[in-house]
Amino acid sequence: MEYNLEVLNLVKKYPDFKLDSVNIKLPKGKIIGLIGENGSGKTTTIKAILNLMNYDKGNIKIFGKDSRSLIKEEREQIGIVLSDSFFSPILNVNDINKLMKDFYHNWNEKLYYEMIKEFKIPCNKPLKEFSSGMKMKIKVLCAIAHEPKLLILDEPTNGLDPIFRYEIIELFNNFVSNGENSILMTTHITSDLEHLTDEVIFIDDGHIILDVSKEVIDNEYGILELPEEKFIKIKKEDYFKSLKYKDEYLVLVNSKDEFLKKYSKMILRKPILEELMLMLVKGE
Amino acid sequence: MNIIKGLLLKDLYVFRNFKGNIIFSVFMFIFLIFIGSLRMDMFTIGSILFLIFFGMNSISSFSYDENADSDKYLLSLPITRKEVVLSKYLFVFLDSFISLIVGMLVSLFITILVRGSVDNIGTSLRICLIVFTSTSFLMCxxxxxxxxxxxxxxxxxxxxxxxxxxxxxxxxxxxxxVLFPGLYLNVNLEYLFQISSFICLILNIIFYSVSYLISYKIYLKKEI
Structure with a gap:
């Protein structure tokens, strides 16, 4: 399998936090969602991938090459969205176009303005007058308009209204549909990933606690809500995680068929990613 | 080269944010130089006024970058740390240099218009260059x-x-x-002033080169 991005045993130590042996393998044509609480290590991982910081151990490969030895033309094949960083808010859409034309050889001005028109973004207003959703739209367009092969997106759906979230999910799905392009995105809005990712990586306190394909989640994971008297009848070894939630217990199962063999009268439903994240972080 | 051009353009856009203030200040300075020229030669003072007031504004581009956390974004694009630092130094230099040149041209024009000629232009140019070198030292x-x-x-x-x-x-x-009491007796101040243009040129090169190398080294190690 060919990978556009490989993060191998990444370790970064801070006095109060450690990113510990993070592994991500992003094949061509796939989307991986990196999910975790605030401060779990998502942004640190992204910063390491983008060479914005040094790391203590590990190796990061982009397009099969060490990320630190990529030449300009290869770096042009990466599109970036960072939730907390962009151009100065006094710039407008036209200014950004002029800058990006200088920064990227393959900047597609026509595509940029087509998308600007499609997403109804005003051209002459400075960014500081944009809503947070509008700002995010412009960031996403800047990541795409130079036609990259790899998108690295840090919270790209933050502040977006449901319609644009839908449009952007479509945009990302189209982006990978050629089988060559890939996306790594971090988010805490897990619902966006339901229809988007092929694989989900859960990170908590610097550790990957689950790396699983969406297909496996759909086919093998199940969740059930039970009152306490029923919950105590289930053996610990038969489920993956449990969590007391209000008056009931949420039980997460990671081998649906085996569970149903033992507890045939119970009805499992498909877990949503938000529940999965909650159970992984807070569950026992 | 395109990258440097883009980075300079990005910083230049910052100035657009206070273009009203700039235009107002230019007219105010023109008025002051004009009024002053009625009584004395204002070429040197006018030039220095432009240099001090407009030539040190480039620092504000750092504030704008810091507020938007732009460096993180820029370094994620195909832009190197070297290009970011180099463009900043070019911007700082060009801002000072262009401010001085514009100040000199404006002051020259007004002085000639009001007084017919500039008194001792050679001395005035040297003084401007010495002040320019001092601002370079501060900026660097x-x-x-x-x-x-x-x-x-x-x-x-x-x-x-x-x-x-x-x-x-x-x-x-x-x-x-104190150690060598007779040391300065042989220094010819007039000669030193005569060669001040050359000394200033050398000092400017030293200030910018050393400062650039220090900044680049700092920036290279910095976690963004």
């Missing part, structure tokens, strides 16, 4: 401080470091005078 001290501590935190250091440098230099001079 400030930029590494900003890279090291940021605009806000580096504000104090930006004042202390050049002051400390001048203080140490002064102390060394005084020490030399």
């Amino acid at each position: 001290s400030n930029v590494p401080c900003i890279y090291k501590w940021g605009v806000e935190k580096g504000r104090m250091q930006s004042v202390i470091i050049p002051a400390l440098f001048v203080f140490v230099l002064g102390m060394l001079g005084s020490l030399l005078l």
Whole structure:
């Protein structure tokens, strides 16, 4: 399998936090969602991938090459969205176009303005007058308009209204549909990933606690809500995680068929990613 | 080269934000130079006024970058740390240089219009160059401080470091005078002033080169 991005045993130590042996393998044509609480290590991982910081151990490969030895033309094949960083808010859409034309050889001005028109973004207003959703739209367009092969997106759906979230999910799905392009995105809005990712990586306190394909989640994971008297009848070894939630217990199962063999009268439903994240972080 | 052009353009857009103030100040300075020229030669003072007032505004581009956390985004694009630092120094230099040239042209025009000629233009040009070199020294001290501590935190250091440098230099001079009392008797100040243009040129090259190398080294190690 060919990978556009490989993060191998990444370790970064801070006095109060450690990113510990993070592994991500992003094949061509796939989307991986990196999910975790605030401060779990998502942004640190992204910063390491983008060479914005040094790391203590590990190796990061982009397009099969060490990320630190990529030449300009290869770096042009990466599109970036960072939730907390962009151009100065006094710039407008036209200014950004002029800058990006200088920064990227393959900047597609026509595509940029087509998308600007499609997403109804005003051209002459400075960014500081944009809503947070509008700002995010412009960031996403800047990541795409130079036609990259790899998108690295840090919270790209933050502040977006449901319609644009839908449009952007479509945009990302189209982006990978050629089988060559890939996306790594971090988010805490897990619902966006339901229809988007092929694989989900859960990170908590610097550790990957689950790396699983969406297909496996759909086919093998199940969740059930039970009152306490029923919950105590289930053996610990038969489920993956449990969590007391209000008056009931949420039980997460990671081998649906085996569970149903033992507890045939119970009805499992498909877990949503938000529940999965909650159970992984807070569950026992 | 395109990258540097783009980075310079990005910083130039910052100036657009206070173009109203700039236009107002230019007209105010033109008026002051005109009024002053009725009584005295304003070429030197006018030129220096433009240099001091407009030539040190480039520092504000650092604030805008810091507020938007732009460096993180820029370094994620196909832009190197070297290009970011180099473009900043070019911007700082061009801002000072263009401000001085514009100031000189405006002052020259008004002085000739009001007084017919400039008194001793050679001396005036040398004084302008000496002031330009002094502002270069200040700017070149400030930029590494900003890279090291940021605009806000580096504000104090930006004042202390050049002051400390001048203080140490002064102390060394005084020490030399105490150790070798006859040392300065042979210094020809007039000759020194004559070659001041050359000295200023050398000093500017030294200030910018050393400051650039320090900033680049700091920025290279910095976690963004």
